[in-house]
Amino acid sequence: MAYLAGKMVLSVRAAAPNNGRGEPTKAKVKTVRTHEGTFPYVSAQAVRRWLRESMVEMGSVPSPVTRVGKAQNKAQKANTEANPARYADDDLFGYMKAGPKGDSEATTLRDSPFMLGTLLSVAPTRVTDDFGVMARGVSEPVLHEHEFFTADLAAPFLLDLPRVGTFTLPTKTGVGRPNYLSQEAALQVAEAASAGASSVTFRDQPAVRLPLAERRERAALLLEAMAQLSGGAKQALHYGDRVPDLLVLVPFKGGVNPLAHVVDGEPGRGLRVRGDVLLAELEAWEGEWLSPVRVGWRPGFADDQRETFERHCKEKIEAGEIVIGHPRTVLRDLAAELRDGELDMWFEDPER
Amino acid sequence: MRVRVDVAADVPVVPWEEVHGPARGALYGLLSEVEPELARSLHDGGWGGHPLRPVGMTSPLFRGAPVRAGVFTTSQDGSLWFGSPVPEIASALVRGLAARSEIRWGSARLSIRGVELEQADQVADGREDGLVELSSVTPVVVKREGRYLLPGDEHYVERLRHNLVHKADVLGLPAPRGVWVVDAGPRRRFTVRGAPRIGARVRVALEADRRFVAAVRCWGLGLDTVQGFGWVR
Numbered sequence: 001m002a003y004l005a006g007k008m009v010l011s012v013r014a015a016a017p018n019n020g021r022g023e024p025t026k027a028k029v030k031t032v033r034t035h036e037g038t039f040p041y042v043s044a045q046a047v048r049r050w051l052r053e054s055m056v057e058m059g060s061v062p063s064p065v066t067r068v069g070k071a072q073n074k075a076q077k078a079n080t081e082a083n084p085a086r087y088a089d090d091d092l093f094g095y096m097k098a099g100p101k102g103d104s105e106a107t108t109l110r111d112s113p114f115m116l117g118t119l120l121s122v123a124p125t126r127v128t129d130d131f132g133v134m135a136r137g138v139s140e141p142v143l144h145e146h147e148f149f150t151a152d153l154a155a156p157f158l159l160d161l162p163r164v165g166t167f168t169l170p171t172k173t174g175v176g177r178p179n180y181l182s183q184e185a186a187l188q189v190a191e192a193a194s195a196g197a198s199s200v201t202f203r204d205q206p207a208v209r210l211p212l213a214e215r216r217e218r219a220a221l222l223l224e225a226m227a228q229l230s231g232g233a234k235q236a237l238h239y240g241d242r243v244p245d246l247l248v249l250v251p252f253k254g255g256v257n258p259l260a261h262v263v264d265g266e267p268g269r270g271l272r273v274r275g276d277v278l279l280a281e282l283e284a285w286e287g288e289w290l291s292p293v294r295v296g297w298r299p300g301f302a303d304d305q306r307e308t309f310e311r312h313c314k315e316k317i318e319a320g321e322i323v324i325g326h327p328r329t330v331l332r333d334l335a336a337e338l339r340d341g342e343l344d345m346w347f348e349d350p351e352r
Numbered sequence: 353m354r355v356r357v358d359v360a361a362d363v364p365v366v367p368w369e370e371v372h373g374p375a376r377g378a379l380y381g382l383l384s385e386v387e388p389e390l391a392r393s394l395h396d397g398g399w400g401g402h403p404l405r406p407v408g409m410t411s412p413l414f415r416g417a418p419v420r421a422g423v424f425t426t427s428q429d430g431s432l433w434f435g436s437p438v439p440e441i442a443s444a445l446v447r448g449l450a451a452r453s454e455i456r457w458g459s460a461r462l463s464i465r466g467v468e469l470e471q472a473d474q475v476a477d478g479r480e481d482g483l484v485e486l487s488s489v490t491p492v493v494v495k496r497e498g499r500y501l502l503p504g505d506e507h508y509v510e511r512l513r514h515n516l517v518h519k520a521d522v523l524g525l526p527a528p529r530g531v532w533v534v535d536a537g538p539r540r541r542f543t544v545r546g547a548p549r550i551g552a553r554v555r556v557a558l559e560a561d562r563r564f565v566a567a568v569r570c571w572g573l574g575l576d577t578v579q580g581f582g583w584v585r
Binding site for chain 1: 353354358439440442443444446447449450451465466467468469470471566
C-alpha cells in the first residue's frame with residue numbers, strides 16, 4: 001500500500017484562522033463564492049504551516065528559510081535550504097528553490113509527498129462582520145472591523161509513503177545519454193549518503209533513499225503533528241482547537257482518494273458523514289485498499305451523524321475492517337505502528 | 353553507495369606499474385580535499401578501530417582501447433568506480449568527485465566526463481538456490497602468511513571467508529554463512545609502489561544477509577580494495 005488517503009474535518013466555531021487580503025481597517029477571512037453562496041475556507045498553505053510548526057514543537061529541526069530578491073530589487077522569493085536529506089520538512093512538504101533572477105544557480109524542486117486540499121466549509125455560511133472600537137486612553141476612538149465565521153471545514157489529503165525519504169535525481173533528456181549528476185545533484189546525493197542513503201531506481205528514475213528507520217520516523221512525525229495540530233490567525237480574539245474533529249484514513253495502492261463524498265455538506269443542514277457512501281466506495285475499490293479503515297471522531301462532535309454512520313457500517317466495524325476512535329488516538333496509534341515497522345510494506349510501491 | 357566516473361585519458365598508454373599503482377593516492381586525494389580529517393584517520397588507522405578500510409575502487413577500465421600485446425592502452429571512453437558502505441566515506445567521495453574536473457592517475461590525466469550514481473538494484477540479484485553471486489571486475493587479492501593465494505589454492509576460500517567475516521565485523525553486520533568460488537580468471541600480477549600484487553578475477557556465491565551483500569558491492573572482495581582490487585561488477 002503506497003498511499004495513505006484521508007479526509008479531515010475541522011470544526012471552526014466563531015473564528016478567523018486564516019485571513020485573506022484585508023482593507024485598511026478591516027481584516028477579512030478567505031471565502032469562495034459559488035452560485036450556492038459563500039464558503040469560508042482555510043488555505044492548504046496555512047494548514048501545512050500549522051503542521052510544520054507542530055513538527056517543530058515536537059523537536060523536529062526546520063529547514064532554515066532565506067528571503068532572496070528584494071535586495072536586488074527583483075522578484076521576491078523565500079527559499080528553504082532545499083535539503084530533504086537533512087530536514088524532514090523539506091522532505092515531507094517539498095520545495096522550489098530559485099535564486100534571484102539572472103542567478104546562474106539552478107532551480108531545484110521537490111514535489112510534496114504530503115498533499116492537502118483546501119479546508120473548505122462543507123456548506124455555505126454567513127460570514128460575520130465584527131465592528132470594534134479602540135477607545136482606551138485616546139480622545140478620538142479608532143474604528144476597526146474583522147470578519148469571522150462558524151463552519152465545518154473539510155479537506156482531502158494524501159501521503160505518498162514510498163516517496164518519503166526518497167529523492168529522485170534530475171535526469172538529462174535524450175536517448176542513451178548517461179544520467180550524469182550535476183554539481184547540485186551530486187551534493188544532494190552526498191548529503192543523503194551521509195545520512196546512510198542508498199541508491200535505488202524509483203518509478204523509473206534514479207534516486208537516493210534514506211534508511212527505512214528514518215523514513216518511518218518522518219511519516220510518523222507528520223501524523224503525530226496532525227494529532228496535536230494548533231495555530232492560525234486571530235487566536236487572541238478567537239482562540240480555538242485545531243485538532244481535526246473528524247478524520248478518515250484509508251491506505252490505498254494507487255494515488256486515488258475516493259473519500260470525496262464520504263464527508264460533504266447538505267445545504268441548510270451542514271455537515272454530512274455518509275457510511276453508505278464509504279461502503280460503496282470500498283466495494284468499488286476492492287483489492288485497492290487495505291483494512292482497516294481508520295476513523296477518528298471526537299466525542300461530542302456531530303453525535304447524531306456518528307450514530308447513523310456506525311449503524312450503516314455496523315458489519316465492517318464488528319469485523320474490524322473499520323475502526324473508530326478519537327482522532328488523536330487513531331493518528332498516534334498509526335504513527336506508532338509505522339515507527340515500529342509493522343507497516344513497512346506501505347513504504348514500497350505495490351507490485352502489480 | 354557506489355558511483356561510476358566516466359573519464360577520457362590524455363595519453364594512449366598507461367605503464368603497467370601505473371594501472372593499480374596510483375589508485376590509493378587518487379582516492380585519498382579525493383577524500384582529503386573535502387574531509388582531510390577523515391582521509392587522514394582512514395589512512396593512518398583504518399575504520400572504527402579496525403585496520404580495514406571500508407572503501408573500494410577500480411583501476412581505470414577503457415572501452416574500445418586498441419589491442420596491443422603487452423601494453424595497457426587507453427581510450428576516450430573509460431570508467432572508474434568508487435564506493436563505500438560507510439555513509440561518511442561515501443558522502444565524502446561523492447562531494448570530492450563533484451568538485452573535480454580531472455583525476456591524476458600517475459603520469460596520465462583522466463578528464464571527468466561525468467559522474468553517475470550506480471543503482472543498487474541494477475546489480476544482479478539472487479540465484480534460485482537463494483545464494484547471491486558476485487563477480488569481480490578487477491583481480492581479488494588474497495594472502496596467507498605473506499604469500500599470495502589464487503583460486504584453487506589450499507586455504508584460498510578460507511582466507512576469502514575470513515576477510516569477509518572481518519568486513520562484516522567492521523560494519524556491524526551478520527557474517528556471511530557460506531562462500532564458494534564458482535569460477536575464476538587467470539593469474540594477474542601488478543606492481544604497486546614497487547611491490548607485487550597477485551590475484552585473479554573470481555565469481556563467488558555468497559550465503560549472506562542482503563545488507564552485507566550490498567555492503568560488499570560498495571567495498572569489494574579480498575584485500576587491497578583501496579588499491580583498486582576486488583571491485584564487484
